[in-house]
Amino acid sequence: MNTGTTESVRRRRPGRLPAQVTSFVGRRLEVTEAKRLFGTAPVVTLTGVGGVGKTRLAIHVAAEVQRAFRDGVWVVELATLEDSKLLAQTVLSALHVQNRSSRPPVEVLVEHVRDMQMLVVLDNCEHLLEECAVLAATLVRSAPEVRILATSREALGIAGERVLAVPTLSLPLFNDPQPPARTQGEAVQLFAERAAAALPGFEVTENNRETVERICRQLDGLPLAIELAAVRLRMLSPEQLLARLENRFQLLTTGPRATLPRQRTLRALVDWSYGLCTEPERLLWARASVFAGGLDLEAAEAVCSGDGIAREQVLDLVAGLVDKSVLVREESPAGMRYRMLETIRQYGREQLLASGQEAKLRRRHRDHYRDLAARARAESFGPYQVEWFARLRIEHANLRQALEFCFAAPEEAETGLGMATDLVQHWKTGDYLSEGRDRLDQGLSAVTEPSELRGRAMVVNAWLANTQADLVTAESMVRQARAIGEQLGLEAVLANAALYAGTITMYRGDGGSAVAQYEEAVARHRTTGDPMGLTRALVRLCLARALLGDTSRAVDAGEECLAICEAHGDRWVRAYAMTVLGVPLWLRGDAQRATALERESLRFQHSIDDVLGSRFNIEVLAWIAAGQGQHRRAATLLGIVRSLERTVHIVPFRYRQFLRLHDECESCAREALGKQAFEAAVSRGAGLSYDEKISFALGETDLANEPPGEKTSWSPLTRRETEIARLVAQGMSNKEIAAALVIGQRTAEGHVEHILSKLGFNSRTQIAVWARERDTPARNERPTGQH
Incomplete structure (x- = not known):
């Protein structure tokens, strides 16, 4: 397979706009108006006919205003989304938010953006108009500093929306003798630029200007039509192009009069492109x-x-x-x-x-992606594992469409269940836990006879449910899978049932029974010869033994797991093996190797954007730091852990023994630093950007140990909240703050409430004192030696 590169796997940075490979032409008035509308409304919708350039205009406007949004600009492409139930999850994925909980995606989305200042571009809403309208209204109602820029054939129709109808490009005036370039019209300018790209050296001259203008008028200044026509200059002269357009358009004079002329023009042009x-x-x-x-x-x-x-x-x-x-x-x-x-x-x-032939092609499409899923599963443990993660993410829309084909017909349900089961790693690493469970539930409800497939699907579903802390469902699935395994003698199903039964038992607090179940899973996986299953069992066995104090045998399990991974060239399970191996090594006093393993694992987890794995690494690094007396660093790392759980909706580890070590680390750091300094360090860790969190955990930066006062500009508040805190310190009311900052009074009130919550205060007076004390060092700063 094409191994590609892991460098392009998603990073958690403020929104990144799509690269524009061609120049943006004209639209000065529309850009200005769209930016003006953002000053008056939380939702701006660009409407217009297909091909008029709504998406391109939206991306350009977003680029123009992105500096005004602290938390970035995020583009959500909806053109290929057909299932409206997946809208909120699609937005979460576009925002790079990993929802590893069982909560409805819309709840997670609202919680994630509540305190953010961002622009969300919802592109191509027309086929999901009602759903997009409800979601947009929900977001702007819940998050006062979120703005929505939508593109659609028609308006969303919600309160607070401002609509900008995107016209076709401007055309030169009739009978305008030799107009200067700036008055040629946007349509001619676009044609000239795209034609020059298709045919290097092409220019609009006195000899061809009239012909080019007539072409642009024939196309009603529609950008997509102009771009499609300009490329034809590779094979036609402008005069030939015009003649063919005129002949083709004569065929449309009997078309429906109710259709807009430019819609008929676009269809005619695409008809003509098809004909060529x-x-x-x-x-x-x-x-x-x-x-x-x-x-x-x-x-x-x-x-x-x-x-x-x-x-x-x-x-x-x-x-x-x-x-x-x-x-x-x-x-x-x-x-x-x-x-x-x-x-x-x-x-x-x-x-x-x-x-x-649509049904035949849809089946071929399904067959291709069914086979792709099977290949991904077969190579899910080995040197191409990470490349498969990236490839399946890119193909998610096609995988989703193939599964929809399967579950639309009862006779295809078994194929769909097999495909959904093969995609287990994709559901887990690609942040599609809820979607994966839904697909598996669909298949299991249709494929009810005991079989190897049903048994495999159940243990996969149990794994996903377990990850979301849905222990009741996970336990039921494991129980049913074990029954099928015993009935049909399926050793692989029994091995995985034992593995996930152990995880559930560990969560219930019975570490001794969990170790026995993990040992059963290890033994059964040795029998089946499945290295992926064996290493997963060894990872859990290593951690369980370590948390029970059996560090020697825990290290044995971890070292064996590392050796198997290295022999097969696997990197993902290896990273988890390094993570868990660090725990018994640290417990028995080898903090140096434990730290090295955690950091090596963290670098890899960060490279593939596995936030669950990164969170585990950082937790253990906090324990190690506290054990070495680095209490401020430990507190900062604990703040990072808290923020990762909150902002990317990870279900925290619930092993009682794990929680005991966490609590001991927190108590140790709190006692050594004192309550105020401890909370300040925790808040500081939580306030770092994602990349800063990782850099600090890796030891590449040492923010936590800077002398007090050296970073007086830092605070747990955002820039806008800090600004409002200073105005509160000046004695301003919410109404006066709103007038001073040109924001709504309710928005100002919301900011003040957030400030009180973040600082743990219950009065405006406390905010005022905090703001004055924070600003005092900067005002009173003197050169060394002066009094």
């Missing part, structure tokens, strides 16, 4: 429309070949569609991919429906 393709290119265009979120060459060959397209033709056909701007080429962590603009994809889908 060869027959095999048309077939590939139509067939490629079954993909959601893009495709790679391997997928195109598997799904689109046959019945008129030889497999060896696919590469040249893809290249031809890229040249014609039907497919857009883009790099990804998993290699080169291709995608269609949504308007182009919908057109191809119409052609596919008309051909009567």
Whole structure:
């Protein structure tokens, strides 16, 4: 497989806007108006016909205003989302929020953004209009500093929304002799730039200016239409292009009069682009429309070949569609991919429906991604493991579509259950726990006869439920899986049932019984020869023995796990093995090696954005720091742990023995530092950015041990909250603060409530004293030696 790179795996940084590979042309008035509307409303919706450039305008506006949003600008692409129930989860994923709880995604989303200052771009809302409207209203009602920028064919229709209708690009005036470049009109400027990109050296001159202007008028200044037309200059002169457009448009004069002219123009142009393709290119265009979120060459060959397209033709056909701007080429962590603009994809889908081949292509699409899921499972332990994590994340929209195909028909449910079971690592590492459980529940409700598949699916579902702290469901699934394993003699199912039974027992507080169950799992996995299952069992056995004080045998289990991982080239389980091995090493006095293992593990967990793993590493590093007398550092690390649990919704570890070590670390640091200094260090850790948290935990920065007063600018408050605290110190009321900062009075009240909560105060007087004391060192600062 293509190993790609792990460097592009998601990082938790403020929102990153999509790269724009072509210049942004015109729209000065629209950009200015959109920015003005943000000063008057929490929701701005850009409306307009398909192809008018709503998405491009939204991205440009977002780039223009991003500095005003402390917590970033985040783009949520909804074009390929068909299941409205997954809207909130899709937004969470776009915001890089890992919901590892069993709570409804919308609750987690609201809690995550409540205190944030961010812009969320909801792109292509028209097919989920009601759901997007409800979500947008919920977000802005719950989070006073969140703003929504939506693109849609029609307005969301919610209170507080401002709508900006995006017009087509401006055209030059008729009979305007030799207009200067700045008055040529945006449409001509766009045509000129895109034509020059398609045909280097092309310019709008006195000889072709009138023809170019007529082309742009024929296309009504519609950006997508102009871009599609400009690329044709590779094979046609401007005059030939104009002539063909005029001939084609004559065929539309009998079309429905109710349809907007520019909609007829766009369809005519896409019709014409389709007509210029060869027959095999048309077939590939139509067939490629079954993909959601893009495709790679391997997928195109598997799904689109046959019945008129030889497999060896696919590469040249893809290249031809890229040249014609039907497919857009883009790099990804998993290699080169291709995608269609949504308007182009919908057109191809119409052609596919008309051909009567949609069901066949949907099945081929499903078969390809079923096989991809099976390959990912087969290689889920070994040197390509992390690359599979990245690839499945990129293919999530296609995997989701393939599963929807399966569960739409009863006869396909067994295939769907098998695919959902094979995707266990994807559900866990890709932050799709709830979605994975839903898919498994769908399959298990349809596939009810005892079988190896049903047994495997149950232990996978138990693992996901366990991760979300849903112990009742996990216990039920394990019990049923064990019954199937015993009935059918399925050693692998029994091994995994023992493994997850041990985890549940450990959570219940019975460490001795859990160790026995883990030992059973280890023995059964040795029998099956499954290295992945064996290492997972050894990881849990190592930790359980360590927490019970059996450090020698715990180290033995951890060292064996590391050796198996290294022999197979596995990195993910190896990272967890290093994490748990650090615990018994530290308990028996080898803090140096324990620290080295935790930090090596943390570097890897951070590289693949496994926040659950990172949180575990940082917890153990806090214990080690407290044990070495580094109490301020320990408190700061505990603050980081708290914030990770709160902001990415990780279910905290619930092993009683684990909690005992956590409490001992906290008590030790609190007693050594005193309550106020301890809470200050905890707040400081919580207030770091995600990358700063990791850097501090790795020992690359040493913020916690800076002398008091050296970082007087730091506080647990945001910049806006600090500003408001200073105004409170000046004696201003909420109404006066609102007027001074040009914000709503309710927003000001909300900020004051947040300040009181974060600082642990119950009066404005306490805020005033805190603000004055915080500012005093800076005002009274004198050069050394002066009095």
